[in-house]
Amino acid sequence: MRDVAIVGVGLTKFGERWEAGLKELMSEAWLSAMEDANISRDDVDMLFAGTMASGRFTGQEHVAALIADQLGFSNVPAVRVENACASGGTALRQGYITVASGIHDIVVVGGVEKMTDVTSAEASTALGGAGDQEWELFQGITFPGLYAMMAKRHMHDFGTTEEQMAAVSVKNHENATKNPYAQFRKKMTISDIMESKMVADPLKLLDCSPLSDGAAALVLAPLEIARKLNDTPIKILASTHATDTLRLAERETLTGVKAARIAGEAAFRHAKLTPKDINVAEVHDCFTIAEIMAMEDLGFYKKGEAAKAIAAGETALNSKLSVITSGGLKGCGHPVGATGVKQAVEITWQLRGEAKDRQVTKADIGLTHNVGGSGSTAVVHIFGRTN
Numbered sequence: 001m002r003d004v005a006i007v008g009v010g011l012t013k014f015g016e017r018w019e020a021g022l023k024e025l026m027s028e029a030w031l032s033a034m035e036d037a038n039i040s041r042d043d044v045d046m047l048f049a050g051t052m053a054s055g056r057f058t059g060q061e062h063v064a065a066l067i068a069d070q071l072g073f074s075n076v077p078a079v080r081v082e083n084a085c086a087s088g089g090t091a092l093r094q095g096y097i098t099v100a101s102g103i104h105d106i107v108v109v110g111g112v113e114k115m116t117d118v119t120s121a122e123a124s125t126a127l128g129g130a131g132d133q134e135w136e137l138f139q140g141i142t143f144p145g146l147y148a149m150m151a152k153r154h155m156h157d158f159g160t161t162e163e164q165m166a167a168v169s170v171k172n173h174e175n176a177t178k179n180p181y182a183q184f185r186k187k188m189t190i191s192d193i194m195e196s197k198m199v200a201d202p203l204k205l206l207d208c209s210p211l212s213d214g215a216a217a218l219v220l221a222p223l224e225i226a227r228k229l230n231d232t233p234i235k236i237l238a239s240t241h242a243t244d245t246l247r248l249a250e251r252e253t254l255t256g257v258k259a260a261r262i263a264g265e266a267a268f269r270h271a272k273l274t275p276k277d278i279n280v281a282e283v284h285d286c287f288t289i290a291e292i293m294a295m296e297d298l299g300f301y302k303k304g305e306a307a308k309a310i311a312a313g314e315t316a317l318n319s320k321l322s323v324i325t326s327g328g329l330k331g332c333g334h335p336v337g338a339t340g341v342k343q344a345v346e347i348t349w350q351l352r353g354e355a356k357d358r359q360v361t362k363a364d365i366g367l368t369h370n371v372g373g374s375g376s377t378a379v380v381h382i383f384g385r386t387n
């Protein structure tokens with residue numbers, strides 16, 4: 001296996017991008033990643049494109065070939081990756097495996113989703129497909145509903161409060177004010193969150209990630225080639241992936257995501273690191289309770305202790321551990337297929353020292369955690385500086 005590095009990153013602004021179609025969003029992200037990597041289209045050996053439900057949201061399938069066509073790549077292999085909200089993280093892992101194995105050298109990995117051209121109800125139905133269609137969606141449950149049940153159980157077992165969940169949202173919206181790519185750049189207070197409309201008790205509008213349009217892209221290369229292309233290649237130290245039951249009802253626990261725990265433990269083992277070594281992390285905050293569970297699943301906190309710590313400011317920008325400097329799914333937005341790739345873009349900027357107003361002072365090791373469905377898929381990556 002070869003060492004693999006990120007040599008280029010690209011991102012579009014997230015939000016309601018009514019002026020841009022799927023093709024424009026993809027081109028914007030892919031072209032800036034290639035420019036950042038100092039490569040031309042003739043250098044690209046393969047591409048992976050993560051998208052969860054482009055057909056449901058825009059009518060467009062066959063997205064990987066579409067990107068290859070749109071960008072004028074000459075007949076390269078192009079593969080779409082779908083793993084619900086973890087499509088982007090999974091696409092990154094496929095790219096990593098392809099380069100590490102020696103099959104291809106320069107691989108572009110992207111993610112895209114355009115969710116705002118349909119009504120919220122249609123979007124909700126499309127997103128519901130990430131759960132068990134027969135046992136969950138058909139019975140009327142939505143994604144906020146599934147995570148609301150996890151939140152209720154966490155509150156019951158550990159005394160987690162709605163105010164502590166609101167503190168997650170306040171932190172992420174605060175970081176989003178410093179990110180020019182973010183959908184929402186407005187500070188929020190605990191009372192803003194607490195007084196926002198109820199979506200699925202106890203989760204309110206401002207506990208939920210929004211519906212978003214956006215795309216993100218990364219260029220991967222073997223480390224020895226990466227060093228020639230770029231002064232600051234970011235090495236992928238671990239890339240892990242685990243799954244669990246699709247149905248929430250059949251999980252071992254409702255207060256955590258076992259797949260994330262397994263993928264997280266494997267990632268630390270492969271990288272020969274521990275949670276204490278991480279300086280900056282982008283975890284999957286699709287709902288505020290999801291970030292609390294992620295921090296426990298990944299071993300940053302013991303079970304039942306993350307909510308209090310986050311509310312006390314331990315994971316704010318430049319505190320003990322900077323978590324979700326981009327503003328996350330909550331504040332930066334959640335175009336589902338793009339999210340896992342965008343997390344890696346943010347960590348790359350942090351480790352290169354290019355995150356501007358939201359730069360973490362000491363950023364040597366970063367982590368991303370991307371979840372699909374209510375926890376049926378989890379993908380974890382750990383990244384490190386090479387200089």
Ligand code: COA
Nearest residue numbers: 085120124127143144184199205206208209210211286373
């Ligand atoms: N966070 C912050 N603001 C939000 C928001 C969110 N999650 N969702 C909507 N808004 C804002 C909108 O921009 C809009 O503001 P405006 O009036 O200034 O334009 C306002 O709140 C009302 O938006 P609206 O579109 O009417 O909301 P909605 O009720 O149709 O949808 C949710 C709200 C929470 C149901 C929807 O965002 C949602 O389904 N989120 C979860 C997405 C999801 O499940 N993703 C997968 C996770 S696993």
